[in-house]
Amino acid sequence: MVEHLHVDGEEPCVTLDAFLSQSNATAVRLESDEDARALIPYLDRLKLIEIAFPAFRDGRGYSSARILREAGYTGELRAQGDVLVDQIAYMKRCGFDSFAAEKPLSAADVDAALARWPHHYQGAADAAVPIWKLRHG
Amino acid sequence: MYKYDEYDQAMVEARVAEFSDQVRRRLAGEITEDQFKPLRLMNGLYLQLHAYMLRVAVPYGTLDSRQMRMLAHIARKYDRDYGHFTTRQNIQYNWIKLEDAPAILADLASVEMHAIQTSGNCIRNISSDQFAGAAADEITDPRPWAELLRQWSSFHPEFSYLPRKFKIAVIAAEEDRAAMRLHDIGIQIVEKDGAHGAAFYVGGGMGRTPMIAPLIKDFVPLDDLLSYTEACLRVYNRYGRRDNIYKARIKILVHEIGADEYRRQVEEEFAHVKTLGIDPPRAEFDRIAAQFAPPPLDVSAPDDVDRSDPDFAVWLDQNVAAHKVPGHAIVTISLKPVGGIPGDASSAQIDLMADLAETYSHDELRVTHAQNIVLPHVRKADLHTIWQKLDEAGLATPNLDLISDIIACPGLDYCSLANARSIPVAQKIATRFADLGRQKELGELKLKISGCINACGHHHAGHIGILGVDRKGTENYQLLLGGSGAEDVSLGAITGPGFDEDGIVDAIERVTDKYLSERAEGERFVDTFRRVGMAPFKEAIYG
Amino acid sequence: MKLLTGNDLKTGAVTWWTGSDWSIHIEDAADVGEQGEAILHAEEGARRVNAPYIIAGEMTPDGPRPAHIKDRIRALGPTVRPDLTLKPADPTAGDWVI
Numbered sequence: 105m106v107e108h109l110h111v112d113g114e115e116p117c118v119t120l121d122a123f124l125s126q127s128n129a130t131a132v133r134l135e136s137d138e139d140a141r142a143l144i145p146y147l148d149r150l151k152l153i154e155i156a157f158p159a160f161r162d163g164r165g166y167s168s169a170r171i172l173r174e175a176g177y178t179g180e181l182r183a184q185g186d187v188l189v190d191q192i193a194y195m196k197r198c199g200f201d202s203f204a205a206e207k208p209l210s211a212a213d214v215d216a217a218l219a220r221w222p223h224h225y226q227g228a229a230d231a232a233v234p235i236w237k238l239r240h241g
Numbered sequence: 242m243y244k245y246d247e248y249d250q251a252m253v254e255a256r257v258a259e260f261s262d263q264v265r266r267r268l269a270g271e272i273t274e275d276q277f278k279p280l281r282l283m284n285g286l287y288l289q290l291h292a293y294m295l296r297v298a299v300p301y302g303t304l305d306s307r308q309m310r311m312l313a314h315i316a317r318k319y320d321r322d323y324g325h326f327t328t329r330q331n332i333q334y335n336w337i338k339l340e341d342a343p344a345i346l347a348d349l350a351s352v353e354m355h356a357i358q359t360s361g362n363c364i365r366n367i368s369s370d371q372f373a374g375a376a377a378d379e380i381t382d383p384r385p386w387a388e389l390l391r392q393w394s395s396f397h398p399e400f401s402y403l404p405r406k407f408k409i410a411v412i413a414a415e416e417d418r419a420a421m422r423l424h425d426i427g428i429q430i431v432e433k434d435g436a437h438g439a440a441f442y443v444g445g446g447m448g449r450t451p452m453i454a455p456l457i458k459d460f461v462p463l464d465d466l467l468s469y470t471e472a473c474l475r476v477y478n479r480y481g482r483r484d485n486i487y488k489a490r491i492k493i494l495v496h497e498i499g500a501d502e503y504r505r506q507v508e509e510e511f512a513h514v515k516t517l518g519i520d521p522p523r524a525e526f527d528r529i530a531a532q533f534a535p536p537p538l539d540v541s542a543p544d545d546v547d548r549s550d551p552d553f554a555v556w557l558d559q560n561v562a563a564h565k566v567p568g569h570a571i572v573t574i575s576l577k578p579v580g581g582i583p584g585d586a587s588s589a590q591i592d593l594m595a596d597l598a599e600t601y602s603h604d605e606l607r608v609t610h611a612q613n614i615v616l617p618h619v620r621k622a623d624l625h626t627i628w629q630k631l632d633e634a635g636l637a638t639p640n641l642d643l644i645s646d647i648i649a650c651p652g653l654d655y656c657s658l659a660n661a662r663s664i665p666v667a668q669k670i671a672t673r674f675a676d677l678g679r680q681k682e683l684g685e686l687k688l689k690i691s692g693c694i695n696a697c698g699h700h701h702a703g704h705i706g707i708l709g710v711d712r713k714g715t716e717n718y719q720l721l722l723g724g725s726g727a728e729d730v731s732l733g734a735i736t737g738p739g740f741d742e743d744g745i746v747d748a749i750e751r752v753t754d755k756y757l758s759e760r761a762e763g764e765r766f767v768d769t770f771r772r773v774g775m776a777p778f779k780e781a782i783y784g
Numbered sequence: 785m786k787l788l789t790g791n792d793l794k795t796g797a798v799t800w801w802t803g804s805d806w807s808i809h810i811e812d813a814a815d816v817g818e819q820g821e822a823i824l825h826a827e828e829g830a831r832r833v834n835a836p837y838i839i840a841g842e843m844t845p846d847g848p849r850p851a852h853i854k855d856r857i858r859a860l861g862p863t864v865r866p867d868l869t870l871k872p873a874d875p876t877a878g879d880w881v882i
Binding site (some may be wrong): 119138160161162164166167168170174188190191193194195197198216220221222224225226227228234235236237238239240 | 246249251252255258259262276279280305316362392393395396397399400401402403404467475478483491512517518519521522525527528693
């Protein structure tokens with residue numbers, strides 16, 4: 105389930121450039137046009153990666169999230185920006201586990217959205233078992 | 242045909258519930274139109290000129306009679322008694338009420354149908370060869386692979402907010418009846434050393450910047466089909482342009498970085514994606530393929546057809562194709578009566594086609610990208626009866642692949658993107674060339690009309706193409722020659738200055754007259770054009 | 785003149801601002817002058833119209849006539865299906881569009 109819907113009072117994220125040039129930050133923010141793979145050498149010491157959604161139509165962050173999870177990142181992965189309730193089920197499947205939406209989300213709507221799908225056709229970055237695997241045991 | 246199991250059914254029902262909730266929130270003012278628009282589009286619901294328009298998916302163009310009857314029912318109950326079959330093998334309804342949309346989706350779900358991803362910047366309905374499973378020239382039925390792709394692409398969490406829409410076609414024959422290389426990804430199942438694999442063509446498309454997809458990989462093992470597709474999509478999702486809607490399709494990315502660099506990036510991504518276990522085991526493919534098993538056709542069925550009825554013989558020669566099983570045939574029902582609206586069918590006609598499929602075609606129908614309907618598995622002995630029933634319903638126009646078998650988008654009569662009307666031009670051309678003897682003299686001639694640069698009417702791929710434009714507030718029509726969407730794929734070239742509605746019909750007549758005077762033995766229109774070039778045609782048109 | 789048009793949110797029907805309400809008949813349309821933007825925002829916000837926009841038109845003896853063919857087709861209906869237009873009994877209705 106979602107661990108955080110709202111976030112305050114924590115260490116601010118540094119930019120990717122700042123992160124790559126200093127060694128001690130544990131929280132980084134990735135803009136939608138930045139390469140998630142640049143973070144792969146440092147995943148074991150990162151506690152938070154925030155991925156920007158400047159507009160809900162900008163879907164690059166979904167790929168960034170999966171790339172980080174596929175590379176073994178286990179820390180917090182946060183979607184920040186124009187994050188809408190109708191997207192968070194997809195975001196969660198891509199590996200996001202927290203959401204910092206610019207326009208507040210209703211907790212009830214979030215729960216409904218995340219409970220909507222009984223199954224999933226394809227494997228992704230979450231633990232869901234794809235339908236083809238359910239069919240064949 | 243593929244039958245839903247409990248999982249497939251649960252997925253479409255969840256979608257109906259989700260969209261019902263989204264419509265409720267929109268009507269209650271909890272979300273704005275800006276937020277609602279991408280949600281309704283992913284359910285095929287557009288706001289068009291006169292009302293909402295609903296586009297229903299017909300996966301790889303295959304339907305059974307029960308589904309076809311549901312399409313008629315929806316036309317009757319929720320629309321104005323007709324539907325429009327599209328160039329992507331789907332059907333659209335032009336007069337839908339938003340408040341009815343959830344009920345329509347529920348009706349569709351009751352017959353294993355949906356409108357999922359028929360619009361929006363996501364992976365659209367997978368298209369295929371309308372003769373799949375019946376064509377003599379295919380190496381296998383491509384539809385099980387298309388179904389595998391359908392399931393993989395449905396509600397794909399990573400690829401639902403792509404830079405732009407994404408269209409995939411799958412074929413398995415040398416003859417390309419699906420305009421495969423004019424898709425974002427065109428997949429051709431091919432054979433090498435006794436094994437089947439997939440040739441990937443990526444970055445084709447029509448629209449504002451037409452491109453023929455280059456070959457990216459000549460042989461992808463079929464056990465890697467989804468992984469390779471996922472790699473192709475991930476590179477696009479990450480690096481496709483998002484700064485300019487007109488440059489956001491994958492064809493622009495492939496063109497700008499080049500096919501070699503795109504291939505390099507895909508191969509690199511594929512090497513990684515391959516480790517994720519995205520492709521299901523063969524058992525899943527076999528489960529799907531078993532449902533596309535060939536129908537039990539009687540190989541000893543009589544192969545002779547009584548041609549004594551001359552009108553029937555004309556239709557037989559034009560609209561009936563060879564089936565791979567002796568004694569059988571593939572019937573194409575023309576939705577292009579002279580003076581009619583290309584692709585439109587009334588509820589009664591849709592019901593009739595469903596009845597014919599149930600009685601004579603092992604309960605199967607296909608929708609073609611040329612906006613016609615196919616009965617794929619018909620006994621030759623039944624052809625005359627089928628023809629009589631079609632004729633009574635105005636569905637026996639013997640014009641397949643002739644100049645009056647026109648592809649036309651809805652154009653400015655229905656579409657909010659259009660700059661000019663398409664249908665009246667199609668009607669005038671078909672009427673001008675109504676004489677069947679004249680059409681047959683012209684032979685295979687694919688005429689395609691789009692009412693705007695988005696090219697839903699495939700004008701770039703027409704032997705003769707027409708593009709409607711807005712010139713200072715009046716409709717104007719540009720003429721293109723030499724395109725093809727088939728295995729001899731090519732893009733048409735513009736002849737010169739455009740014409741008004743009557744002028745374009747006259748210009749086409751000059752073009753066809755020129756062809757008749759220039760052609761060599763056995764040449765189709767497009768062959769002559771390719772041999773002699775644009776100049777003689779230009780001379781004929783503009784003097 | 786300037787006309788305010790859009791579609792009904794629930795039914796999708798083409799509608800025209802009459803000065804006090806929405807009508808499917810362009811004959812009822814009012815000149816919104818410089819008030820168009822303000823009315824548009826108020827009506828859209830109240831969900832009495834969807835996707836509204838302002839167009840140019842002229843007043844003719846037959847009533848308001850949009851400047852662009854697209855809006856004339858919206859006002860009447862598809863020219864290729866006279867039976868589905870707002871004037872199915874008038875065989876010459878399509879001439880108004882062209």
